[in-house]
Amino acid sequence: MKHYELPVAEPLAGAAPASAPEAARGREHIVFDNLQKRYQGPQGPVAALSDVSFAIARGEIFGIIGRSGAGKSTLLRTINMLERPDSGRVLIDGADVGQLDEDGLVALRRRIGMIFQHFNLLSAKTVAENVALPLRVAGVKPAAARVRVDALLDLVGLRDKADAYPAKLSGGQKQRVGIARALVHEPQILLCDEATSALDPETTQSILALLRDINRKLGLTVVLITHDMAVIREICHQVLVLDGGRKVEQGEVWRVFGDPGAEATRALLRPLQHDLPADLAARLSPEPQGPGASGVLRLRYTGAGRAQGVPLAALAALGPGATLLHGGLDRLGGHAQGSLLVSVPAGILRQEAARAALAADQIEVLGYVAADA
Numbered sequence: 001m002k003h004y005e006l007p008v009a010e011p012l013a014g015a016a017p018a019s020a021p022e023a024a025r026g027r028e029h030i031v032f033d034n035l036q037k038r039y040q041g042p043q044g045p046v047a048a049l050s051d052v053s054f055a056i057a058r059g060e061i062f063g064i065i066g067r068s069g070a071g072k073s074t075l076l077r078t079i080n081m082l083e084r085p086d087s088g089r090v091l092i093d094g095a096d097v098g099q100l101d102e103d104g105l106v107a108l109r110r111r112i113g114m115i116f117q118h119f120n121l122l123s124a125k126t127v128a129e130n131v132a133l134p135l136r137v138a139g140v141k142p143a144a145a146r147v148r149v150d151a152l153l154d155l156v157g158l159r160d161k162a163d164a165y166p167a168k169l170s171g172g173q174k175q176r177v178g179i180a181r182a183l184v185h186e187p188q189i190l191l192c193d194e195a196t197s198a199l200d201p202e203t204t205q206s207i208l209a210l211l212r213d214i215n216r217k218l219g220l221t222v223v224l225i226t227h228d229m230a231v232i233r234e235i236c237h238q239v240l241v242l243d244g245g246r247k248v249e250q251g252e253v254w255r256v257f258g259d260p261g262a263e264a265t266r267a268l269l270r271p272l273q274h275d276l277p278a279d280l281a282a283r284l285s286p287e288p289q290g291p292g293a294s295g296v297l298r299l300r301y302t303g304a305g306r307a308q309g310v311p312l313a314a315l316a317a318l319g320p321g322a323t324l325l326h327g328g329l330d331r332l333g334g335h336a337q338g339s340l341l342v343s344v345p346a347g348i349l350r351q352e353a354a355r356a357a358l359a360a361d362q363i364e365v366l367g368y369v370a371a372d373a
C-alpha cells in the first residue's frame with residue numbers, strides 16, 4: 001500500500017507537458033528485440049510487425065503512433081504476451097517474457113496494468129466492485145481490498161462514485177475507473193490502448209493530465225498508443241512512429257515534431273501544423289508580378305537552435321517592410337518550435353545579404369504575391 005497514501009487533487013489542466021523529473025527516469029525497462037509478427041488474413045499473410053527493435057526507459061511516458069492498421073495494438077500486446085511474436089524477444093528488466101510459463105505469465109500481467117479505448121467495465125457491478133475485481137480474483141480479503149480500492153478511487157478523483165454503476169458515469173469517469181482498476185496490483189508498467197480516443201477534447205485533456213500525474217507520483221513506465229499526434233505532444237517524452245508494421249522514426253517528442261524524418265510522421269503531423277492558408281496559397285505565384293510585389297517566406301523553428309524562443313531581431317533583419325502573416329510557436333519539452341509566414345518587399349530578396357541570411361536560417365521562399373489592388 002506504500003505508494004497510494006497521497007490522494008491526487010484534480011490535475012491541473014495545461015500543466016507542463018514533460019512530466020516525470022529527468023532524475024526519476026532511468027535505464028532500459030522494456031526492450032523489443034527484432035520482433036516479427038504475421039497474421040493470416042483473408043487475402044493471405046499480413047505482416048503486422050517487421051524487424052521492430054527499440055527500448056523504453058524506466059519511468060518514461062512512451063508514445064507509439066501510427067495510422068490505423070500500423071501494428072500498434074499488436075506491438076503493445078506483446079509486452080504482456082497477449083500477442084506472441086513469431087520471432088524476436090520482449091525483455092522486461094532483462095527477462096524474456098516469451099519464456100514465462102503459465103504462472104509466470106499471470107504474475108507478469110499483474111505487474112502490467114492496461115486501459116482501453118472502450119473502458120471494458122462490467123455494467124452489472126459498481127465502480128468499487130469493478131476496481132476490486134482483480135483483487136478478488138487474486139484472493140485478497142474483502143477488507144484489505146476495500147482499503148486499496150478507496151485509495152485508488154481517491155487517486156483518480158472518484159471516491160464519491162464508489163457505489164455508482166458505470167451507466168451513470170461520463171466517458172471520462174469510466175476511464176478513471178479503468179485507470180484505478182489497472183493500478184490495483186501496483187504495476188510497474190501501464191499500457192494504454194487508444195485510451196482517450198473515445199473522449200471529447202476537454203475530457204481527453206483531463207485523462208492525459210491524470211496519466212501524467214500518475215507517471216510522476218508512482219514512477220510508472222507508461223506506454224501509450226494513439227493515432228493522434230496531439231496526445232503525443234501533450235504527455236509523451238519519447239515517440240516511436242510505426243508504419244506498415246515497421247519502425248520508421250523514434251526520438252524525443254520535440255525533436256520528432258520539430259524535424260520529422262519520415263513521410264509517415266509528416267502526414268500524422270499535418271493536422272497540427274499552421275499550413276499555408278488557402279486565400280494566400282491562391283494568390284501565390286513563383287515569380288514577382290509587377291511593382292510592389294512581396295515575397296512570402298516560411299520561417300521554421302525546429303526547437304534545436306534557439307531553445308528559448310525566437311528573438312524579434314531575427315525578424316527585424318528582414319527589414320522594416322517585414323510583415324507577420326500567419327503561424328505560431330509551440331513549446332514542447334522546453335523547446336520553442338513552429339513556423340511563421342512573413343512577407344517582405346520582393347526587392348529585399350534580391351540582396352546578397354538577405355539571401356545569405358535565408359540560407360543560414362532555413363528560411364524558405366514560398367512564392368510572391370502582387371501588391372494589394
Ligand SMILES: Nc1ncnc2c1ncn2[C@@H]1O[C@H](COP(=O)(O)OP(=O)(O)O)[C@@H](O)[C@H]1O
Pocket residue numbers: 039040041046047048066067068069070071072073074075
Ligand atoms: N487477429 C488478427 N487476425 C488477422 N489480422 C490481424 C489480427 N489482428 C490484427 N491484424 C492485422 O494486423 C495489422 C495490424 O493490426 P493492429 O496491430 O491492430 O494495428 P493498429 O492497432 O495500429 O490499428 C492490421 O493489418 C490488422 O488488420
Ligand SMILES: [Mg+2]
Pocket residue numbers: 072073074
Ligand atoms: Mg489498435
